[in-house]
Amino acid sequence: xxxxxxxxxxxxxxxxxxxxxxxxxxxxxxxxxxxxxxxxxxxxxxxxxxxxxxxxxxxxxxxxxxxxxxxxxxxxxxxxxxxxxxxxxxxxxxxxxxxxxxxxxxxxxxxxxxxxxxxxxxxxxxxxxxxxxxxxxxxxxxxxxxxxxxxxxxxxxxxxxxxxxxxxxxxxxxxxxxxxxxxxxxxxxxxxxx
Numbered sequence: 001x002x003x004x005x006x007x008x009x010x011x012x013x014x015x016x017x018x019x020x021x022x023x024x025x026x027x028x029x030x031x032x033x034x035x036x037x038x039x040x041x042x043x044x045x046x047x048x049x050x051x052x053x054x055x056x057x058x059x060x061x062x063x064x065x066x067x068x069x070x071x072x073x074x075x076x077x078x079x080x081x082x083x084x085x086x087x088x089x090x091x092x093x094x095x096x097x098x099x100x101x102x103x104x105x106x107x108x109x110x111x112x113x114x115x116x117x118x119x120x121x122x123x124x125x126x127x128x129x130x131x132x133x134x135x136x137x138x139x140x141x142x143x144x145x146x147x148x149x150x151x152x153x154x155x156x157x158x159x160x161x162x163x164x165x166x167x168x169x170x171x172x173x174x175x176x177x178x179x180x181x182x183x184x185x186x187x188x189x190x191x192x193x194x
Contacts (some may be wrong), residue, residue: 003059003068005118007110010155011071014081015051020044022078023051026099039067060123062088070098070111079107082115090126092119094141109142116146120177129174133158140171147180148173 005012024047026032027039039050042142057064063085070080080098087093094115098108119125130148132139144150151174156167 005114005146006073007114009073009107010111010114011073012068012111012114013071014055015067015069015078015081016055017048017051019078020047020051023047023081026078026080026102027097029100032097032099060084060086060092060119062086065095068115070096070107079113081131082111084119084123084128086125087121090124092123092128094119094123094128094130103138108138109145111155112142113146116175116187120180125177127174127176128180131170134171135144136171142171143173146175149179 003013023039024044030147039047057066059066065083065085067081067083069078070082071078076082079102080096083093083095083096085093094112096108096112102108116128119128129151130139132143134140134153140150150171152172154172155168157170158168159165
């Protein structure tokens with residue numbers, strides 16, 4: 001099953017083996033590495049296996065984290081990733097990671113908005129949620145910009161594996177389909193092919 005979502009500046013799709021250098025590049029920064037611990041960035045062979053495994057999953061399969069490439073339409077460069085994990089109960093958890101040089105340009109907001117809209121409009125989700133470490137202010141402010149509600153602040157709930165450290169706080173945000181449906185429709189072209 002393939003996926004091809006477009007926004008004004010981005011294409012959201014499955015990863016390919018041709019993306020490996022771009023994945024290694026955008027996940028190299030510590031702030032991205034901390035959030036993408038499932039990516040074996042240190043070994044090209046394992047990275048190729050990771051891409052192959054990702055492409056073996058059905059899209060939005062319950063309890064499977066399928067990472068999607070975020071590509072700049074203008075250059076074809078992959079600058080980040082998105083994921084939308086279904087819990088099998090019409091709820092999905094969305095996540096993202098972007099290269100540091102592409103932050104502060106509204107690209108993450110554009111990509112996440114598109115995937116949330118897809119989750120509600122095409123997948124029929126009832127609720128989409130996301131979480132992050134509390135010190136990742138860019139991510140939780142993005143959630144707020146998209147109309148997500150803060151549902152929880154967990155104190156000393158996570159120990160990051162990259163680098164190993166002390167317990168840190170996490171936050172969780174969510175939005176319901178009826179809250180999203182009142183928003184202005186976004187301009188995105190969607191095709192979903194088997």
